Amino acid sequence: MALDRWIALVLLGVCLTYGYAAWFTMDASLAPFMKRNPIWPSTFPKVLSVLGILTTLVILLGFEKGEAKEADIDYHRLTEYHLGQALLLLGLMVVYALCLRPMGFLISTSAFLILGSYILGERKWHIMLPVALIAAFSIWFLVQEVLGIYMRPLPGFIGG
Amino acid sequence: MLEGLLIGLTTAMSLQNLLMVIAGCLIGTFIGMLPGLGPMSIIAIMIPVAISMGDPSAALILLAGVYYGAIFGGSTSSILLNAPGVAGTVASSFDGYPMARQGQAGKALTIAAIASFAGGTIGALLLMIFAPALSSVALLFHSAEYFALMVVGLSAIAAFAGTGQVAKAMIMAILGLIMATVGEGALFNLPRFTMGIMDLQSGFGFITLAMAMFALPEALFLVLKPKDLQGDDGEIKDLRITGSEAKAIAPVIGRQSLQGFFIGVLPGAGATIASFLGYAVERNIAPKHEQDEFGKGSIKGLAAPETANNAACTGSFVPLLTLGIPGSGTTAILLGALIALNVTPGPRLMIDEPQIFWAVIMSMFIGNLVLLILNLPLIPYIARILAVPRNYLIPFILFFTLMGAYIGQNNATELLLLVGFGICATALKFEDYPLAPLLIGFILGGMMEDNFARSMQLYDGVAFIWERPMTLALLVIAAILVLLPSYRARRAKARAEGVAEGD
Numbered sequence: 220m221a222l223d224r225w226i227a228l229v230l231l232g233v234c235l236t237y238g239y240a241a242w243f244t245m246d247a248s249l250a251p252f253m254k255r256n257p258i259w260p261s262t263f264p265k266v267l268s269v270l271g272i273l274t275t276l277v278i279l280l281g282f283e284k285g286e287a288k289e290a291d292i293d294y295h296r297l298t299e300y301h302l303g304q305a306l307l308l309l310g311l312m313v314v315y316a317l318c319l320r321p322m323g324f325l326i327s328t329s330a331f332l333i334l335g336s337y338i339l340g341e342r343k344w345h346i347m348l349p350v351a352l353i354a355a356f357s358i359w360f361l362v363q364e365v366l367g368i369y370m371r372p373l374p375g376f377i378g379g
Numbered sequence: 380m381l382e383g384l385l386i387g388l389t390t391a392m393s394l395q396n397l398l399m400v401i402a403g404c405l406i407g408t409f410i411g412m413l414p415g416l417g418p419m420s421i422i423a424i425m426i427p428v429a430i431s432m433g434d435p436s437a438a439l440i441l442l443a444g445v446y447y448g449a450i451f452g453g454s455t456s457s458i459l460l461n462a463p464g465v466a467g468t469v470a471s472s473f474d475g476y477p478m479a480r481q482g483q484a485g486k487a488l489t490i491a492a493i494a495s496f497a498g499g500t501i502g503a504l505l506l507m508i509f510a511p512a513l514s515s516v517a518l519l520f521h522s523a524e525y526f527a528l529m530v531v532g533l534s535a536i537a538a539f540a541g542t543g544q545v546a547k548a549m550i551m552a553i554l555g556l557i558m559a560t561v562g563e564g565a566l567f568n569l570p571r572f573t574m575g576i577m578d579l580q581s582g583f584g585f586i587t588l589a590m591a592m593f594a595l596p597e598a599l600f601l602v603l604k605p606k607d608l609q610g611d612d613g614e615i616k617d618l619r620i621t622g623s624e625a626k627a628i629a630p631v632i633g634r635q636s637l638q639g640f641f642i643g644v645l646p647g648a649g650a651t652i653a654s655f656l657g658y659a660v661e662r663n664i665a666p667k668h669e670q671d672e673f674g675k676g677s678i679k680g681l682a683a684p685e686t687a688n689n690a691a692c693t694g695s696f697v698p699l700l701t702l703g704i705p706g707s708g709t710t711a712i713l714l715g716a717l718i719a720l721n722v723t724p725g726p727r728l729m730i731d732e733p734q735i736f737w738a739v740i741m742s743m744f745i746g747n748l749v750l751l752i753l754n755l756p757l758i759p760y761i762a763r764i765l766a767v768p769r770n771y772l773i774p775f776i777l778f779f780t781l782m783g784a785y786i787g788q789n790n791a792t793e794l795l796l797l798v799g800f801g802i803c804a805t806a807l808k809f810e811d812y813p814l815a816p817l818l819i820g821f822i823l824g825g826m827m828e829d830n831f832a833r834s835m836q837l838y839d840g841v842a843f844i845w846e847r848p849m850t851l852a853l854l855v856i857a858a859i860l861v862l863l864p865s866y867r868a869r870r871a872k873a874r875a876e877g878v879a880e881g882d
Contacts, residue, residue: 223810237557253567258835260569263828264560274550300603316794335774
């Protein structure tokens with residue numbers, strides 16, 4: 220089975236779960252006065268779940284034939300691309316998301332930018348360090364001082 | 380109309396708003412050139428800036444400037460590097476890049492600038508004529524018609540997706556609608572589908588979703604398959620075009636401004652389709668000897684998509700400003716920004732706050748002029764940004780997507796959602812599932828349910844569908860739009876088989 224059908228299968232699962240939640244779990248907790256309304260909070264989701272299931276079935280059963288296109292990236296040969304780099308960068312983004320609050324903006328951002336270019340193969344520390352530090356500081360300055368959106372600059376334990 | 384024009388002129392000509400146009404165009408051009416950051420991501424990044432200004436006219440003027448600048452910047456990288464920063468400028472690389480390879484980069488950029496200017500200006504003129512007319516019709520609309528209109532919009536997006544793509548575009552739009560129902564709902568403000576997670580109470584952030592759908596997959600593709608971003612040489616000279624060349628592209632620009640504008644007005648068919656269609660049409664109607672030049676550096680082949688995509692950008696403002704319905708991902712983001720500024724676009728906009736409407740139109744003229752006179756001499760310098768090595772560029776793109784999501788919500792969970800959705804979007808992109816319908820469905824979802832609920836309550840059931848002829852007509856159009864492509868495909872297939880049998 221080709222990937223686009225697998226995706227359709229996953230989406231079908233999503234729609235079924237969503238439909239189950241909409242049809243069977245939402246109406247019980249409704250207050251009596253709400254039940255007199257012609258439309259319930261679950262009405263629209265119910266319609267959507269049915270439409271979604273029908274559409275995924277159209278893809279899954281192949282009612283619509285499309286011509287095969289030359290994709291930008293052939294996923295069959297995914298390992299031949301820089302898959303490791305991409306996965307490492309995604310991991311780095313998750314770590315950044317988790318560190319942003321506790322470590323403060325300046326440290327996490329500089330570390331993110333330095334490690335990001337390190338993962339991509341950059342080894343010129345004398346350029347990487349100043350670029351990352353200047354960028355982190357100037358973006359923090361712009362966001363905090365110019366836009367007035369608070370971002371904790373330093374780790375909590377040194378009073379950031 | 381004259382009165383409106385004067386209101387707009389006085390608003391747009393204030394020093395602050397003029398600076399906004401210039402700043403918007405410059406920022407847009409710079410960032411639009413970077414592959415991986417299309418107008419949608421740039422506007423999403425700029426939204427916190429725009430919202431914190433507090434003045435809706437200034438915010439919309441800034442964002443419209445960024446939009447134009449991004450399209451212009453995207454064509455610069457298409458022409459110089461064959462690396463389009465924006466989907467709408469892919470067609471510009473067909474002929475622009477061969478021209479640059481032949482040492483005519485300067486000329487190609489000049490043609491692109493002039494074509495963009497003409498497309499944008501003519502588009503703004505048409506917008507001035509059509510928007511007030513359309514909005515006076517739209518004032519007759521009822522919530523039932525609004526609901527039906529949004530259904531038409533979403534089906535049109537699916538219908539224009541291309542052969543074999545209709546079901547995929549439709550499921551993406553439905554998925555967007557499904558995601559829009561997460562959080563506190565339209566009715567009684569009950570939390571729905573939050574799975575008890577507090578951070579989902581207010582729903583998904585649309586900037587997060589925009590970043591995850593567009594910027595992140597592009598950046599990951601750049602990591603997976605590095606494109607050579609270095610041009611042949613940095614020198615760009617000879618920006619002049621000759622009189623005969625100008626005469627050759629003038630009719631192309633005229634036709635494509637009109638065609639591009641009307642394609643842009645249609646929901647779902649944005650700058651991308653306008654530019655490809657413009658290119659195809661001009662190639663088909665060109666004389667035989669010129670047809671062979673297309674794809675090898677034809678000036679007509681460059682002028683057509685450049686004019687069409689700018690005219691379409693302007694055209695896409697028509698449904699946004701008159702109906703409050705975004706036709707493209709970018710205008711959907713603009714709509715989100717406007718709602719955050721307490722402005723509800725729609726037919727009432729022109730009556731309640733005419734200065735916003737007219738100021739935007741005037742700023743379109745000014746923005747186009749700024750792009751022409753500011754960017755033309757600056758092109759050789761602006762192009763230097765493309766010399767930034769990939770190892771530095773990609774971490775910064777990723778960082779900006781994270782920041783865009785974080786600043787909007789100030790919530791670290793949003794960043795995890797961003798990465799998760801980004802991975803899903805990349806998988807969907809592998810198999811050519813279109814991602815824009817998802818975002819449009821997501822933005823329209825809330826409004827669609829509101830209008831649906833309102834008409835259900837007014838008619839005490841679904842009777843509004845057949846009791847209001849206009850609603851019924853619109854819904855029939857929507858059904859035809861979805862079914863027509865598969866009917867045509869089946870007929871074409873039957874005919875093709877018939878030919879094969881006779882052989």
